Amino acid sequence: MCARLSSLLQHPIRPPLALGILFAVVFVAAETVLSLALEFYTGSRALAVVYLLGVLVASYLWGLWLGLAMVLVSGLAFNVFNLPPYGSFGFTENWVWLHMLVFVSVNTASCVIAALARSRAIEADERRREAALAADLAHLLLASEDPGAALPVVSRRLARGLRLPGLVLERGTAVPGEGRRALPLRADGERVATLTYPTDLTEDVRRRLSDRMVASIEALLQVAHDREAVEIALEASRDENRRIAEEQAALRRVATLVARGTSPTELFNAVACEMGLILKADRVVVGRFEPSHATVVGAWSALDDLDSKKIIGLRWPLDQPGVSGRVWRLRQPARMTGYDRATGPVAEWARGEGIVLSVGCPILVEARLWGIVIAFATDPKKEFDGAEERMLAFTALVATAISNAQARADLAASRARVVAAADESRRLIERNLHDGAQQRLVSLGLALRAAEADVPGEVRGRLSQTAQGLTEVLEDLRELSRGIHPAILSKGGLMPALKMLARRSAVPVELEVGLDRRLPEVVEVAVYFVVSEALSNVAKHACASEARVSLWADARAVHLLIRDDGRGGADPERGSGLVGLRDRVEAIGGRMDIASPVGQGTSLSVVIPVEGSSGPSPFSLPFAGQDADKDADKEADKDAGASRQ
Amino acid sequence: MAVRCVIVDDSDHFKVTARGLLQREGIDVVGVASTAADAVRRVDEFRPDLALVDVELGAESGFDVAVRLNGVADAPSVILVSTYSEKDLLELIVNSPAIAFLSKSDLSGQAIRDILRKAGDKDRREGGQSGTTAPTRVEEVQDGADAHDQPGAQAGA
Numbered sequence: 001m002c003a004r005l006s007s008l009l010q011h012p013i014r015p016p017l018a019l020g021i022l023f024a025v026v027f028v029a030a031e032t033v034l035s036l037a038l039e040f041y042t043g044s045r046a047l048a049v050v051y052l053l054g055v056l057v058a059s060y061l062w063g064l065w066l067g068l069a070m071v072l073v074s075g076l077a078f079n080v081f082n083l084p085p086y087g088s089f090g091f092t093e094n095w096v097w098l099h100m101l102v103f104v105s106v107n108t109a110s111c112v113i114a115a116l117a118r119s120r121a122i123e124a125d126e127r128r129r130e131a132a133l134a135a136d137l138a139h140l141l142l143a144s145e146d147p148g149a150a151l152p153v154v155s156r157r158l159a160r161g162l163r164l165p166g167l168v169l170e171r172g173t174a175v176p177g178e179g180r181r182a183l184p185l186r187a188d189g190e191r192v193a194t195l196t197y198p199t200d201l202t203e204d205v206r207r208r209l210s211d212r213m214v215a216s217i218e219a220l221l222q223v224a225h226d227r228e229a230v231e232i233a234l235e236a237s238r239d240e241n242r243r244i245a246e247e248q249a250a251l252r253r254v255a256t257l258v259a260r261g262t263s264p265t266e267l268f269n270a271v272a273c274e275m276g277l278i279l280k281a282d283r284v285v286v287g288r289f290e291p292s293h294a295t296v297v298g299a300w301s302a303l304d305d306l307d308s309k310k311i312i313g314l315r316w317p318l319d320q321p322g323v324s325g326r327v328w329r330l331r332q333p334a335r336m337t338g339y340d341r342a343t344g345p346v347a348e349w350a351r352g353e354g355i356v357l358s359v360g361c362p363i364l365v366e367a368r369l370w371g372i373v374i375a376f377a378t379d380p381k382k383e384f385d386g387a388e389e390r391m392l393a394f395t396a397l398v399a400t401a402i403s404n405a406q407a408r409a410d411l412a413a414s415r416a417r418v419v420a421a422a423d424e425s426r427r428l429i430e431r432n433l434h435d436g437a438q439q440r441l442v443s444l445g446l447a448l449r450a451a452e453a454d455v456p457g458e459v460r461g462r463l464s465q466t467a468q469g470l471t472e473v474l475e476d477l478r479e480l481s482r483g484i485h486p487a488i489l490s491k492g493g494l495m496p497a498l499k500m501l502a503r504r505s506a507v508p509v510e511l512e513v514g515l516d517r518r519l520p521e522v523v524e525v526a527v528y529f530v531v532s533e534a535l536s537n538v539a540k541h542a543c544a545s546e547a548r549v550s551l552w553a554d555a556r557a558v559h560l561l562i563r564d565d566g567r568g569g570a571d572p573e574r575g576s577g578l579v580g581l582r583d584r585v586e587a588i589g590g591r592m593d594i595a596s597p598v599g600q601g602t603s604l605s606v607v608i609p610v611e612g613s614s615g616p617s618p619f620s621l622p623f624a625g626q627d628a629d630k631d632a633d634k635e636a637d638k639d640a641g642a643s644r645q
Numbered sequence: 646m647a648v649r650c651v652i653v654d655d656s657d658h659f660k661v662t663a664r665g666l667l668q669r670e671g672i673d674v675v676g677v678a679s680t681a682a683d684a685v686r687r688v689d690e691f692r693p694d695l696a697l698v699d700v701e702l703g704a705e706s707g708f709d710v711a712v713r714l715n716g717v718a719d720a721p722s723v724i725l726v727s728t729y730s731e732k733d734l735l736e737l738i739v740n741s742p743a744i745a746f747l748s749k750s751d752l753s754g755q756a757i758r759d760i761l762r763k764a765g766d767k768d769r770r771e772g773g774q775s776g777t778t779a780p781t782r783v784e785e786v787q788d789g790a791d792a793h794d795q796p797g798a799q800a801g802a
Contacts, residue, residue: 220684251734337696343656434701434728434729438757439656439658439659439726439728440658441750442659442728442749442750443656443658443659443662445750446662446666446749446752447662447665447666449666449753450662450665450666450669453669470750470751474728474750475730478729478730478733482733487729487733487734488733488734488737491700491701491706491734491737492736492737493732495736496736496737496740497736499736500732500733500735503735503736504732544731555659
């Protein structure tokens with residue numbers, strides 16, 4: 001009841017004027033009757049104050065003008081009916097003018113105050129509504145995930161809150177229809193929404209709208225816009241972080257494989273796999289460039305990984321349509337869609353596999369073109385957006401891994417070369433000693449002996465002593481030569497050399513040799529010196545009654561096993577010449593293990609790879625330096641020329 | 646009758662010295678050769694009783710020459726010679742058809758005659774019983790060298 005009254009009193013739209021006039025007439029009549037009745041019973045004219053009631057109501061509900069009209073009519077009625085001369089209008093008698101003056105003044109003042117109160121109450125109510133509306137709008141806009149999508153709801157709430165059904169808040173730039181106007185709403189200087197309203201709004205409402213509501217809605221939109229921007233940035237940053245973390249993890253796995261000395265194929269397969277997972281590709285191939293083709297060295301497939309490995313070792317010509325040729329010529333990432341019309345083995349393979357898109361990225365190791373990584377998609381929906389950039393970042397780090405592996409391989413090769421060179425120079429020294437000094441000494445000895453026959457007895461004796469001395473020098477030289485390089489090894493190979501070692505050993509040696517071919521010299525020399533040192537150790541330290549030397553070779557490696565039945569307990573890290581021999585064995589890619597439990601003899605096992613030990617490292621650059629680069633440049637020029645024509 | 650000998654060695658210095666020494670000590674050096682092909686030709690030409698073959702002939706191996714000479718008609722006895730001592734090459738020598746190894750510093754007419762005599766004895770022993778084919782060891786030859794001073798029987802003669 002109270003609320004309804006309050007709502008009625010504060011309703012911004014006034015009741016119809018006709019109703020007001022009727023109200024005025026009826027009220028003035030009723031008040032006149034009432035005041036006369038009161039005056040009759042009380043004898044006091046002061047109760048004519050009841051006229052004030054009608055003025056207040058009229059002024060409050062219908063406004064100042066009707067209120068003032070009411071004052072005028074009430075004054076007239078008061079003068080005619082309540083003041084002498086009764087029944088007619090006049091100011092002259094008994095201070096009538098003073099009565100009238102007080103009546104009109106009080107009523108006019110009340111009328112003005114009532115009108116003012118109403119407008120203030122309405123304004124206060126409006127402000128309260130606006131505040132509530134703003135709070136609602138803020139809630140609607142800011143609680144929503146997508147402020148743009150919340151705009152229709154906001155628009156309805158706004159129209160309801162402002163009691164303007166024609167008000168519409170729209171996203172972006174909206175063109176107002178006929179009979180409507182638009183107010184742009186901006187955030188960050190950019191028009192994000194438009195408020196449209198009918199042109200028939202009162203000036204007052206329009207001002208309220210543009211002065212107050214637009215500002216607060218703009219502020220809200222700005223906040224929502226900022227929040228959206230922050231969320232987008234956060235999400236992007238989260239994505240970026242996740243991507244970086246994934247890439248880092250992938251690289252760590254690759255780096256671990258490199259550090260473990262994994263075989264190149266396994267390493268490149270792992271690189272292909274990691275790249276495939278990062279790019280969400282269907283297939284990935286790692287290729288190594290050679291002068292006329294790219295050799296597939298690693299592969300991965302999301303569907304059938306085992307099957308995908310079949311293409312490893314294939315050679316893809318670089319002069320036929322395909323990503324690899326383009327990357328080779330341009331030294332930059334390239335992509336290719338549609339293999340329908342392309343010819344050549346690559347295109348055939350791609351068609352067979354249902355590939356619709358491929359993106360290739362060069363692997364540059366130490367600024368030189370080493371190879372290529374190609375990601376393939378069989379799903380036409382995949383676009384590999386920005387894949388080139390991610391592949392470049394990843395391949396740059398893979399290149400570091402390859403470079404490390406290459407450095408390791410190069411170092412190993414260099415150690416092997418150093419050992420081989422040392423062996424070779426020892427062999428040469430032995431050779432030169434033999435062919436030079438020893439040969440000369442032998443001839444001198446023979447010449448001396450020939451001379452002996454021609455000279456008399458005393459001199460002959462001295463000559464004979466000299467010849468004996470020469471022979472001793474010769475024997476010393478031979479001993480020296482033997483330590484430098486065993487002649488029998490270069491002349492007869494391992495078998496007789498080991499037999500010689502066995503024959504000379506102080507401890508009886510049982511020799512089992514299962515070799516059907518000569519081994520690389522560096523391997524023979526290593527085996528010889530290991531056996532020699534081991535047998536010498538057995539004689540010196542092992543207190544053994546027998547030693548057993550077994551040597552056999554399979555397609556990939558030479559195996560040497562030396563056992564004795566001595567007291568064991570040998571420490572391979574200390575003292576013995578085995579440390580140097582271990583270095584020699586490892587330098588040529590082999591392994592040496594010693595087991596020497598106390599009381600159970602010592603066994604020394606050596607495995608030396610023989611296949612591929614002399615070939616180039618699988619990691620090394622496809623071809624050396626400048627020429628290759630020049631060729632590539634030439635190719636690139638040709639390519640550019642072709643496309644110009 | 647003096648032992649007729651061909652020296653196969655790639656060192657001219659040794660060939661000259663050895664020839665002088667052996668001639669003086671009663672061995673008739675009928676020819677010298679530097680290569681395997683040369684050696685075969687000389688042997689074919691002179692039909693010597695003996696070939697002194699250096700283990701090393703530059704790129705060629707004296708062991709191979711020994712095998713080749715062993716295969717020709719009327720094959721001479723082969724004694725391998727070298728600057729190396731016998732113990733450096735023993736495992737190769739025992740597999741060779743040569744009848745002995747003689748270190749160059751021990752080369753003398755007497756040493757050669759002793760080797761040939763021992764080989765002749767052994768041939769005669771093996772006439773009845775086939776057995777070891779190991780060549781005579783120099784040490785064994787030297788053991789008896791002073792006792793018997795006579796031209797050895799020519800192997801294969």
